[in-house]
Amino acid sequence: MHKELSGVLRRGLVVAAAAASLSLVVAACNDNTSIDPQRDRVPPTISLTPLTGRADTVIAFTTEAKDNLGLKTIHVQAIGAVGFVYDTVFTSAVTDIQIPFTLFASRAVPAGTPVTITATAFDGAGNSSGVDTLVMATGNVPPPDVKVISPTSGSSAVLGKSIVVTVSGKAPLKVLSLGLTSTGPVARNDSVLFSSPLRDSITMVDTIAIPANAATGTLTITPFLRDSLGQRATGPSITINVQTAAQINSVPVVNQFCVGNSAFDNACGHNKRVEVGDTVHVEADDPSGIASLGYEVRSTVGGPIDDSGTYLSSGNLTFEPHTFAMRLPYTNFPTTAYIQVFATNSNGVRAYAKLASGADRIDTVTVVAGVTRFLPFGGQVADAV
Numbered sequence: 179m180h181k182e183l184s185g186v187l188r189r190g191l192v193v194a195a196a197a198a199s200l201s202l203v204v205a206a207c208n209d210n211t212s213i214d215p216q217r218d219r220v221p222p223t224i225s226l227t228p229l230t231g232r233a234d235t236v237i238a239f240t241t242e243a244k245d246n247l248g249l250k251t252i253h254v255q256a257i258g259a260v261g262f263v264y265d266t267v268f269t270s271a272v273t274d275i276q277i278p279f280t281l282f283a284s285r286a287v288p289a290g291t292p293v294t295i296t297a298t299a300f301d302g303a304g305n306s307s308g309v310d311t312l313v314m315a316t317g318n319v320p321p322p323d324v325k326v327i328s329p330t331s332g333s334s335a336v337l338g339k340s341i342v343v344t345v346s347g348k349a350p351l352k353v354l355s356l357g358l359t360s361t362g363p364v365a366r367n368d369s370v371l372f373s374s375p376l377r378d379s380i381t382m383v384d385t386i387a388i389p390a391n392a393a394t395g396t397l398t399i400t401p402f403l404r405d406s407l408g409q410r411a412t413g414p415s416i417t418i419n420v421q422t423a424a425q426i427n428s429v430p431v432v433n434q435f436c437v438g439n440s441a442f443d444n445a446c447g448h449n450k451r452v453e454v455g456d457t458v459h460v461e462a463d464d465p466s467g468i469a470s471l472g473y474e475v476r477s478t479v480g481g482p483i484d485d486s487g488t489y490l491s492s493g494n495l496t497f498e499p500h501t502f503a504m505r506l507p508y509t510n511f512p513t514t515a516y517i518q519v520f521a522t523n524s525n526g527v528r529a530y531a532k533l534a535s536g537a538d539r540i541d542t543v544t545v546v547a548g549v550t551r552f553l554p555f556g557g558q559v560a561d562a563v
Contacts, residue, residue, distance in 0.1 A: 217303060218246070218247055218301065218302070218303040218305065219303070219305065220245075220246045220247075220301075220305065221301070221305040221306060221307055221308070222243055222244060222245035222249055222299040222300065222301045222305060222306075222307045223243065223244050223245075223299070223307055224241065224242070224243045224244075224252070224297050224298065224299040224307040224308075224310050225241075225242050225297075225310055226239055226240070226241055226295055226297050226310050226311070226312035227239060227240045227242070227312075228312060228314055229278070230318070231318075232280075232318070234289060234316065234317045234318055235282055235283045235284070235285055235287075235316065236280060236281070236282060236283075237256070237259070237260055237280075237281040237282075237283060237293050237295075237314050237316065238278070238279065238280045238281070239278075239279055239295060239312060239314065240276055240277065240278045240279070241254055241276070241277045241279065241297050242274075242275070242276045242277075243274075243275055243277075243297075243299040243307070244273060244274045244275075245273050245274075245299070245301040245305075246273065247271070247273065247301060247302060247303070248268070248271040248272060248273060248301060248302050249268050249272050249273065249275065249299055249300075249301055249302075250267065250268060250300045250301055250302045250304075251265065251266065251267050251268070251299070251300045252264075252265070252266050252275075252277070252297065252298070252299050253265050253297065253298045253299075254277075254279065254295065254296070254297045255295070255296050255297075256281060256293055256294070256295045256296075257293070257294050258291065258292050258293040258294050259283045259287045259291040259292065259293045259315070259316045260281045260282070260283050260293050262279075262281050264279070281293070283316045287316050288316070288317075288351075288407050289315075289316055289317025289318075289319055289351075290315050290316065290317055290319045290321075290322075290349070290350050290351040290405065290407070290409070291315060291316045291317075291407070291409060292313055292314070292315050292321045292322065292409060292411055293313070293314045293315065293316070293321075294311065294312075294313050295311070295312040295313070295314065296309050296310070296311050296312075297309070297310050297312075298310075313411075315350075319350040319351075320350055321411065322347065322348070322349035322350075322351075322353075322403050322405055322409070322411035323347065323348050323349070323403075323411075323413070324345065324346070324347035324348075324356065324401045324402060324403040324411060324412065324413035325345070325346055325347075325401060325413040325414060326343060326344070326345055326358070326399060326401050326413070326414075326416045327344040327345065327346050327381065328342070328343070328344045328463075328497065329341060329342075329343070329416070329418065329463065329496070329497065330416070331415075331416035331417050331418075332416075332417065332418075332419070333418055333419070333463075333465065334418070334419045334420075334421055334426065334428070334465035335388055335397065335418050335419070335420050335421070335465050335496055336388070336420075336421060336422070336423050336426055336465050336466050336467065336496070337388055337389070337390050337391075337392055337394065337420065337421070337422055337423070338388065338389070338390035338423070338494075339388055339465070339466070339467045339493075339494050339495070339496055339524075340385050340386060340387045340388065340494050340495050340496065341385070341386050341388070341418065341495075341496045341497065342383060342384075342385050342495060342496070342497040342498075343358060343383070343384050343385070343386060343399060344381060344382070344383050345357070345358055345381065345382050345383075345384070345401045346379070346380075346381045347379070347380060347381075347401070347403040347413075348378055348379035348380075349378060349379075349403060349405040349406075349411070350378060351405040351406045351407055351409075352376035352377065352378055352405060352406040353372060353376060353377060353378065353379065353380050353403060353404075353405065353406075354371065354372060354376060354404045354405055354406050354408070355369050355370060355371045355372065355403070355404045356369060356370055356372070356380060356381075356382045356401075356402075356403055357369025357370065357382070357384075357401070357402050357403075358384060358399055358400065358401050358402065359399070359400050359402065360386060360397055360398065360399045360400075361397075361398045361400075362395055362396050362397040362398050362420070363388060363392040363393050363394065363395050363397050363420045364386055364387075364388055364389070364392060364397060364420075366386060368384055369402070369404075370382045376406055385495070386399075387494075388420060392420065393420075394420050394421055394422060394425075395420055396417050396418070396419060396420070397417065397418040397419075397420050398415050398416075398417050398418075399415060399416050399417075399418065400412055400413070400415040401413040421465070423466060423525075426465050426466045426525075428464050428465050428466050428523060428525075428527070429464070429523070429527055429529045430462045430463070430464040430468065430520075430521035430522065430523050430527065430528070430529045431462060431463045431464065431529075431532075432460065432461070432462045432519055432520060432521045432529060432530060432531040432532070433446050433447055433459075433460060433461060433462075433519055433531040433539075434461075434463065435461075436531065436539070437532060437533070437534055438534045444541045444542050444543060445541065445543075446519070446531060446539060446541055447459035447460060447461075447519060448517060448541070448543065449543070450543055450544065451543065451544050451545075451546055452504070452506075452515075452543050452544070452545055452546070453506075453545070453546060453547070453548055454504070454505070454506040454507075454508060454545065455503060455504065455505065455506075456503075456504055456506075457501050457502060457503055457504065458473050458501070458502050458504055458517060458519065459499070459500075459501045459502075460472065460473060460489075460499070460500055460501075460502065460519040460520075460521065461497070461498065461499035461500070462497070462498055462521030463496060463497045464496060464521070464523040464524075464527075465496050466496075466523045466524050466525050466527075467491075467492075467493040467494055467495060467496055467523060467524035468491050468493065468495055468496065468497070468498035468521055468522075468523060468524070469490070469491055469493040469522045469523055469524045469526075470488055470489060470490050470491060470521065470522045471488070471489045471491070471498060471499075471500045471519075471520070471521050472486060472487055472488040472489065472502075472519070472520050472521070473486060473487055473502055473504070473517060473518065473519045473520070474486045474517070474518045474519075474520070475504065475506060475515050475516070475517050476515065476516045476518075477508075477513070477514070477515055477516070478516070479516050479540060484506065484507055484508075484515070485504055485505055485506050485507060487502045487504070487505075489502070493523075493524035498521075506545055508545050511545060511546050511547040512544050512545060512546050512547075513544070513545045514542060514543070514544060514545070515542075515543050515544075515545050516540050516541065516542055516543075517540070517541045517543055518530050518531070518538065518539065518540055518541070519531050519539075
């Protein structure tokens with residue numbers, strides 16, 4: 179009895195040891211696989227390209243996918259004026275392929291109705307290309323286009339302040355409404371409804387107030403548009419980093435539209451030839467809020483100020499524009515003057531408009547005699563002879 183029991187115990191220990199050894203081997207294999215430096219980690223690429231010049235009811239495009247070793251699957255989907263799904267699995271090594279697609283919309287679908295096409299590719303190692311998106315429209319007309327002009331994605335905002343958002347949209351079937359939605363620290367859905375006659379391109383300006391007790395984080399703003407048929411199109415989202423005032427150590431950015439653009443050389447917010455009562459435009463952006471805007475005019479660089487103006491703001495807006503009417507004291511014409519524009523944020527930090535090099539901008543202008551009077555809308559100068 180004892181011998182038989184001992185034999186059974188020995189056999190059990192051998193089996194247990196073998197099982198443990200097998201488990202270690204399997205675990206080791208799994209670990210080696212997960213950290214295998216030879217594993218393919220290069221994702222495939224995929225791109226959608228529209229094909230134009232087709233019949234009004236046709237939506238035509240090509241899908242091109244590439245991979246360094248071999249594609250496994252391609253998924254293509256269309257929604258909107260045309261519904262379509264395409265999936266394929268490759269059973270042999272295919273590293274580069276182009277697939278043309280021709281979709282047909284009903285003649286009852288109005289021209290300009292958008293079709294959103296997405297495509298994704300996977301390779302044999304499971305790497306994904308990500309999603310490529312193409313927006314087309316029926317009737318051989320371009321699809322609606324809507325985007326946020328300002329602020330730029332990645333900008334910062336401060337709790338208790340407001341940001342000014344400019345949205346631009348265009349549609350071949352005219353723009354009925356333009357708006358935006360926001361998620362994150364501030365949830366908002368706002369739009370402007372336009373009256374007839376509708377325009378094919380237009381902009382809107384909206385203000386998003388960020389409460390002082392809102393949470394910090396990422397504010398996502400998505401623009402949208404509705405055309406005269408009521409069709410809704412969305413544009414690319416932007417993100418704004420919402421922070422506390424203590425996290426911000428910012429400097430105002432003044433007349434940023436002039437930086438790096440030679441068209442504004444010595445004409446940033448004004449003309450190169452000005453009259454004594456001409457205007458100068460100043461705008462500034464600062465996440466801590468704009469407290470004031472202003473301009474200075476001198477007859478010599480670094481000399482005494484001959485004319486200046488300051489516009490005081492509440493400091494609650496992170497973007498502020500203002501146009502000044504100058505009062506130049508000059509009486510001898512033509513004469514040379516030097517104009518600088520500046521802004522101060524709510525923390526008391528003051529900055530002038532900059533050149534691309536980072537140096538303070540000083541515009542050289544010629545002051546001439548006379549007063550400019552604009553003609554009525556549609557007016558023109560005619561020869562009396």
